[in-house]
Amino acid sequence: MDFDLNESQGMLQDSLRRLLGDKYGFENRKAYMASETGWSRDLWAQYAELGLLGLPFDEEDGGFGGGGEEVMIVAEQMGRHITLEPWFSTVVLGGGFLRHGAEPGLRAAMVEDIAAGGLLLAFAQQERQSRYDLHDVATTAKKDGTGWVITGRKGMVLHGDTADRFIVTARVAGGQRDAGGIGVFVVPARSDGVNIRGFRMVDGSRAAEVEFSAAHAEAVLGDPEGGLPLVNAVVDEAIAALAAEAIGAMDVIHAMTLDYMKTRQQFGRAIGSFQALQHKAADMLVAIEQSRSMAYFATMAARETDAPERRRNMHAVKAQIGRSQRFVGQNAIQLHGGIAMTMEYAAGHYFKRLTVNEAMFGDTDFHLRALSDIGGLVQAA
Amino acid sequence: MELRFTDEERAFRQEVRDFLAAECPEATRQHMIAGKSPTKQMVVEWQRKLNARGWAAPEWPKQYGGTGWTPAQKYIFREELQMWPAPVPLGFNINMCGPVIIEFGTEAQKQRFLPRMLNLDDWWCQGFSEPGAGSDLAGLKCRAVRDGDHWVINGQKTWTTLAQHADWIFVLARTDPAAKKQEGISFFLVDMKTPGITVRPIVTIEGGHEVNEVWFDDVKVPLDHLVGQENKGWDCAKFLLGNERFGQARVGASRERIRRLKIIARETMDGGRPLIEDPEFRRQMTEMEVELKALEMTVMRVIANETKRAGTGKPDPATSVLKIKGTEIQQGVSELLMKAAGPYAWVDGDPDADGSNEWEVAPDWAFGLAGVYFNWRKQSIYGGSNEIQRNIMAKAFLGL
């Protein structure tokens, strides 16, 4: 085990750090958010140039052959700037489906476009009743000649309003909550029977409600009746990326809090001199360091091929980081006082991203319950 | 000691409920059930109805428009309003500035301001905090200088809640810069229409506009708008802050939110069954209910004690307990509400811009739940932060 970055990893981190340092200040971010797409196309092109968009794909598919470690490095930097671009939806989620589920021909064609910045993907899985259960799918897929038609409604589709193609979970057979009978389909966004309603989420990201009415799928990924393991594998990798993003955001909000504690004067001295606050700030660091360890563990665990074992570990990751990020976010606001309650101050925006990150693909309660239901991490002798 | 509500008190509760049923506009109630703050118009309309009934300021002495109720009745009244839910009497008028004028003001000030406060003919706001003076309120810099037949105020206030609605502002300003911090401060009543006052909005993290900066540039204030003695404003401030802390227990409001939470938890599916059937979620909710019950009794004890303390001009340090626990419960419940909505809590603002939810991007009840959670982080910061409350307790109770 080696926690240090190798040379090319170091270069990746440096170049991204430089780019975001230049282009992703608080004011830049506000402008990107206010723009029509809600994020920066210009930066998207620069991510492509840096190789971030083709990062996790095999070189023979036109990618850069990066692994979980490289994704972690990038996600952490994205978290440090709470970026708005659809990197997570397109490269981590969408890319995950292509890597694990697509036919070589389709994969190569799409990877090339993704890597060049010309193709955006969004994962359409959430339904009104499904909450955090990936297997709770009411949307249907019906055979139509050689292809499939999709009908149903998906909600909170991250970056669904700018996506070119949706990766959609739909039920081919079985009951709404059966693990079997779920397929994963690729549906072009601008096609008949696809109705998209975009909106902004509380953390500044864009999302959409997407209605499929007998929309034609252009491809099916993997076994149309056995897609759930694919979904789980992709989501588990995504959880590792979310973990790294949370670390980036927590590090920044914590540093911001410490800076403020050193400069803000009340009662004739820096508020950082009050022990009650020092202890809170120290507890925040404890939580962050535990989370950082969990983020490494997430990257390690995500490549596990034994699916139940992988799931088990990802539950632990989400539960630990989820708690920590809530604690860190709430206390960052508290230690700042009123200033952090304003839209004009960055801390609140980090707090909001941390709040959304915590519950994405299952909140702390969900994962703790799931983990305890399967007996936790430590087996009784 | 007699630890039960009397028949009279139970009858009184029914009387309040009947009044709410007959008089509280349904639109106001539904607006508040949805978790939104009542609009200015809703607050004004309701305050006037309360005033017409003689219930505008239950805590005031009877000769100024109070009710003469027993402590239990005062408690019941507030609880019933919050549980309905209906707006409570406007805090700035009824629980902050009014009591200060009653305690420290002149007869002329009482005559002039109190009736208009009761009827919300004047909306007041609180001009205490400044950019450099938050927890350390006595470090304030806003200056008032006497110039012939008036005072001239210069400086900046911030975090002024609902100053955009206000007709008047009560202001702490420094009148003797040479004196020790607390000793050179005075308490002023200032007409918001006075030339030289500028109000600038501050947008809070959930996107709402409830706080403001208020700037004073050579603002002339008549001499008789000083409350109490010159340089003795800190006594008014301490008295007022004690009352403010008291108001933050909001037991009825938390009970109403928990009721709402239960309805939502019945509608939300989780793991193929209603969320309310999840033992862990129920446990978290029940914990809140248990703490709330204890707080309810604590509030009643503090109210009962209030009668004994009347006239001492000093707040009960136990109000710090109410402030800490009341805000922790409210924040905890807002967190559970957001959690109940799951991903659907994340829709920002109002995507249709008209409240119609025509797009149906989330269930009606899910809108704004994350926003309230974000916004309510303020509760442990304002009104004397919860850290400051602990400092107060350490000094007043713990002998440390």
Ligand SMILES: Cc1cc2nc3c(=O)[nH]c(=O)nc-3n(C[C@H](O)[C@H](O)[C@H](O)COP(=O)(O)OP(=O)(O)OC[C@H]3O[C@@H](n4cnc5c(N)ncnc54)[C@H](O)[C@@H]3O)c2cc1C
């Ligand atoms: C939404 C909102 C509405 C408000 N409305 C009004 C209003 O209408 N009128 C008005 O006058 N004010 C209002 N306030 C201001 C509020 O009272 C102040 O925010 C509060 O007093 C804290 O001051 P501060 O924000 O400057 O934080 P600071 O005082 O700078 O505190 C920062 C942190 O340091 C901690 N701290 C400070 N001193 C100590 C100490 N001695 N020991 C331990 N910890 C300490 C605090 O607890 C906090 O965690 C409002 C604030 C908010 C957020």
